[in-house]
Amino acid sequence: MSDIPRDLVVAGASAGGVEALREFVAGLPADFPAAVLVVLHLPAGGVSSLPAILGRSGALPATSARHGEALQRGHIYAAPPDHHLLVEDGRIRLSRGPTENGHRPAIDATFRSAAQARGPGVIGVILSGALDDGAGGLSVIKHRGGLVMVQDPTEALYSGMPESALARVEVDCVLPCVRMGAELARRVREVVDGDGDDVPSLSLLDQVEAQAASASEYEAMSLPEVVDVMGPSGFSCPDCQGVLFEFDGRGTRYRCRVGHAWTAQALFEQQSQDIEHALWAALRALEEKRDLAVRMTKDAEEHGFTLVANRYRWHQDESSRAVEVLRQFLLDGPAPQDQEPPGRSA
Structure with a gap:
């Protein structure tokens, strides 16, 4: 039997996360006997000011991980x-592995890695954020004997991540x-x-996911690939348009063969965005077709080609009607989330 300290804290946040993280680190004492890893969803370009913000907010020094x-x-x-x-052998490892829910850094990737490296010595913390990022990684921490803590959803600026964690994981605090x-x-x-x-090992699926995030060629040689342990879902990956494979047979998590990962909720949101982008592109194409039909109608009339002019005028009218319908649909937007879809009754 060997005892280990709980000496690694991993915290994840997204929308509204800067405010939550400032309050979080402000409460950590100067003699805090654990390392703290913080993941906030960030855009790929530029330099993050988060370390400076956190360093000013509490007693502990904060730096960008190297x-x-x-x-x-x-x-x-x-x-x-x-x-x-x-985390690997007590050291930080930075990876440009595939995105998860469109994010790099990804909360789940850090949580899984910490659970794999330190088992029950990890404490996982979920703070403010939309959707359900972090819930999967938090469940791995719990499975390995670690503690899990969640921000009270009623005080979070965005309650999606805390609520998803509470729904999926037996939270300690x-x-x-x-x-x-x-x-x-x-x-x-x-x-x-x-x-x-006494510490449960990572499941094969969790090991495959950890391998995907690390982007290690050595690990890729020692474990099966995504296509070998997951079944095809019938959906395509928004990042690479490849086939998504279903993680657990319940339709809650997906990963493509090159490693991009999506939860069902994040995939749904991304598909909605992709559809809107496609519809705006269609609207632009219809308006251009209408305008071109106007020019071609005028040109045919000037040359006395009445039948040709009528044909292009018909295309002009059809495109105009389609533009009106599509623009109105786009401007009206989806129904509010608290509104029942048409045809549904209590």
């Missing part, structure tokens, strides 16, 4: 833009951000049983 550096207790490491933040620091300071001083026989 590939290969050793984890130190009492230090906050923020995931840099366009890189997954992973639900607290406002301002109270999380004190609770973590108490929990990280606990020593837990780290005997390998």
Whole structure:
């Protein structure tokens, strides 16, 4: 039997996450005996100001994570833009592996990696964010014996991520951000049983997912590929248009053969955006067709080609009607989320 400390905290946030993270780190004491990894969804370009914001918000130093550096207790490491933040042999590993739900860094990638590396020595924290990012990774932390903590959804600026975590994972604590620091300071001083026989191993599917995020050629040689352990879903990947494979047979998570990962909720939202983009492109094409038909009608009339002019005038009228219908549909937008779809009754 061997005991290990809870010396690694991983926190994930998205929309509304900067405010939540500031309150979160403000409550961590200067003698906090654990390393803290922070993942906030960021655009790929530019330099993140998150480390500076977090460093000013609390007693712990905060820096942008660097590939290969050793984890130190009492230090906050923020995931840099366009890189997954992973843990390997007590060190940070930065990876440009496939995006998850369109994000890199991805919360789930960090959570899975931490759970794989430290087992019950990890505490996972979900803060404000939309959709359901982080719930899958949080379940892996819980499965491996770690603790899981979630921001109270009623105080989160965006409650989607906290609510999804509560729906899918048996959470240990639900607290406002301002109270999380004190609770973590108490929990990280606990020593837990780290005997390998008592800690559940990662499932094969979780190992394959961890492999995809790390983008390691060595690991890719030692594990089966996505296509070998998952069944095709019938859906296509928004990132590469390849086939998406169903993760668990329940239609909640998907991954393509090159590694892009999607939850059902994120996939639905992305498909909705793709459809809207396609409809705006169709509207532009219809307006151009209408305008071209006007010119060709005029040209045919000037040359005395009455039948040709009538044909192009018909195309002009058809395109005009289609433009009117499509523009109205796009401007009206989807029904509000609290409104019942047509034909549905209580």
